[in-house]
Each structure stands twice: as structure tokens, then as C-alpha cells.
Amino acid sequence: MAYVPVPKDLTKVKTKVMFNLTKRQLVCFGSGALLGVPLFFLLKGPVGTSTAAMCMVILMLPFFLLAMYEKNGQPLEKILRNMIRVCFLRPRQRPYKTKNFYAVVMRQNQLDREVYHIVNGKAKTDPRREKTDRGRHRPGEPDR
Known part of the structure; x- marks a missing residue:
């Protein structure tokens, strides 16, 4: 008899759309491919194949991270937004104020x-x- 593990918390299970990927992953990979592949073919002649491939990987890496990286149930853009708020937008010291x-x-x-x-x-x-x-x-x- 086959044994299939079933997670106890079903809120973390994501719906797969195509190729065992979620909609978010498909959109991110697709947009990365739309920008990276033409860049590779444009740069292949002038700079060489290996340099063009490296430029393509560097361009597509942020899209891959947006699609795959997740921490504590939050995608990468929410984590980055929170980090920017904490480091740059909010004051370092927040004074403790009470209403007398x-x-x-x-x-x-x-x-x-x-x-x-x-x-x-x-x-x-x-x-x-x-x-x-x-x-x-x-x-x-x-x-x-």
C-alpha cells in the first residue's frame, strides 16, 4: 500500500497551475524569460556566448528570487518593503509618549x-x- 504524507496545516498548500508551478512562479519565470532570452541573443554576437549567458543569468536572477524565495509565509517583495521601512523610512528611536x-x-x-x-x-x-x-x-x- 502506498503512503502519501498529508500536511496538517492546509493553508500553506498552494494551488499548482501548470508544470507543478503556482501562478506567481509562472508569471515571474515568464517575465524573466521575456527579458533574459532576447538579451542573450542580442549580446551573443558582440561579446561572446559565455558573457551573454552571464548577463542573461544576472538579469533573470531577481525574477527567480521573486518567484521562489519566501520566509515566514511572506514573498520577497514584502520582506524587502519591511526592511526598507525599518532601515530608511521610520525613525531609529521612537520616544515613549504617554497621555497624562x-x-x-x-x-x-x-x-x-x-x-x-x-x-x-x-x-x-x-x-x-x-x-x-x-x-x-x-x-x-x-x-x-
Whole structure:
């Protein structure tokens, strides 16, 4: 009886289209061949066969890498895009910033007091006293 291994995670299985290759591989190999083969025939006469073949291989190598290389389920262009983002586009040091909720509440309280004084038309008390007052005295009322 024949034994065929079946992978447990079927999400990593890719659909093969033709010649046991995926659509992505067919497109990459086809585009590499469309650029590499004519280059070989154009350069074969002037520079020689071995040099033309080397130029063809160098031109087709990126297409081969795009078709075949995959790491952690990501193709090569996504890996390169992430590397460019990390190395060149994003800042090296990202400062740790927090939102101080207490400062926001205090600022809003100060603005509310200013609005209250403007609306009621009362004179504003000494700002040093407002900081230490903490709501024990009403503005404009003398200390006892």
C-alpha cells in the first residue's frame, strides 16, 4: 500500500497551475524569460556566448528570487518593503509618549474657571492663590 504524507496545516498548500508551478512562479519565470532570452541573443554576437549567458543569468536572477524565495509565509517583495521601512523610512528611536490624564483634567479645570470668570464678569483672583485654593474659598470672598 502506498503512503502519501498529508500536511496538517492546509493553508500553506498552494494551488499548482501548470508544470507543478503556482501562478506567481509562472508569471515571474515568464517575465524573466521575456527579458533574459532576447538579451542573450542580442549580446551573443558582440561579446561572446559565455558573457551573454552571464548577463542573461544576472538579469533573470531577481525574477527567480521573486518567484521562489519566501520566509515566514511572506514573498520577497514584502520582506524587502519591511526592511526598507525599518532601515530608511521610520525613525531609529521612537520616544515613549504617554497621555497624562491628570494634566488634561487640570488644564480643563483651569479653562472652566476662566470661562466662569468671563461669563459671570467677576474679577479674577490672584493666580498664586488659585493654585493653593483648591476650591475652599469662593473667588472675591475675603479670608477669615
